[in-house]
Amino acid sequence: MKQRLLDRLLLAARVHAVEQLGPRLRLITLTGPSLGGLAWVPGQHVRLQVAAGPSAVDWLVGTLRTYTVWNHLDQTIELIAVDHGDGPGAAWSRTVRAGDQLMLLKPQGSFVTDASAAYHLFAGEETAQVAYGPMLRALSAEARVFARLEVDSPEDRIELTPGQNPNWDLDWDYRHGRSAASAPTLVAAVRRLDLPPEPGVAYLAGEARTIQLIRRHLVDERGWPRRNVRTKPFWTPGRKGLD
Template sequence: MKHRLLERLLLSVRVQAVEPVAPRLRRVTLAGPDLSGLSWVAGQHVRLQVADGPTGLDWVLGTLRTYTVWNLDAQGLDLVVFDHGDGPGARWARTVRPGEEVMLLKPQGTFTIRPAAYHLFAGEETAQASFGPMLAALPEDAPVFVRLEVDTPAEHLDLPRRADVGWSYRQGRPAASSETLVQAVRDLDLPAEPGIAYLAGEARTIQMIRRHLVEERSWPRRNVLTKPYWAPGRKGLD
């Protein structure tokens, strides 16, 4: 029964390659016939089965974690996975090997590019996996502002060069409630009219940047899209 339900709900693929792209980031490439004809929009994510689950719906789907699609083409589906903590997602990221079978749901989500006079991206390490494909999907002449905070320069991902990318470095300081990233956005010389903002990463920092844009710059709330990936002490976001 469980096997039949899984076939209806989840796609079956195999891990083709696992490659480190930064000290705490790995690119995982998935391939298989179930990916044939699959469509996606830059910024969408997949829900991946990283462990079995014992009860309720988890008994059918197992323990799922969300990962943004870095790329999807005829060669396979690429994910960039952040290795942190000791939850089921982090354990899967550290131990997954080529040849292993993986079950996942089709790409979904609304954290995607919207028409705008200009685009603002802000986040930390975990946001890069979303921002990379979203930046690549923008028109060449689209005005773009990006502010990213990582621990060290070694944690940069290769982002499209046309964006105005400003980096800040924590050097061991906590990523949660990052006043430094908020200040980096506050210091931006943005056009007078609102654009569209894409905020991803640690939940408290996202809330602080959103508050700045709405209360200090008078942006409409609908112009600020948020994607909280994690927060200290919260389960299910690793």
């Protein structure tokens, strides 16, 4: 494993196992003493060194990509990688193997659930469901939830919750080959929701253009305050760093 200038600020870990959950889904388990005792709030992410960087700056930190933590327990972190696109993160997720060594930053980020929300609204595609699973599991059984998720096929779904909850309205749509970028069908699914009159807190993750469209609907059409809409863009076509 190549040594870089900022490695002293990162945590060392080893890939313990890689499990295929579906045609495009891989569960990657990381282990190592440096992962023990980390503070983690469901919804937070880690940044991994997945490849060399441009030659002029590779000596500094390499190429980092972001992955939401699916679970963290003791000295173990679980990640779920969604195989999409041709960027360095996708290339890493396709080739990573048990025994590989890597470096990562501590869990971070403010894209987490708000316990004081009147209700919670989740919307996104394949990459978003990786964040939503831990966030949903962290909610109380009494929390009211609305969720609309769009994936390409049933094989791209992840089991997000341990069971059914009568307070949760969670539904899936399938694109069947259509692009997930600027997805009008996901925006329409959110628009059709019969939400309570008062705003809740929305969590919008995944493809950046679709997030913008759903946020515009909530703020401009439903009158939600902007502070009630939390966003986490993971990717968008053609933008470096979000590939």
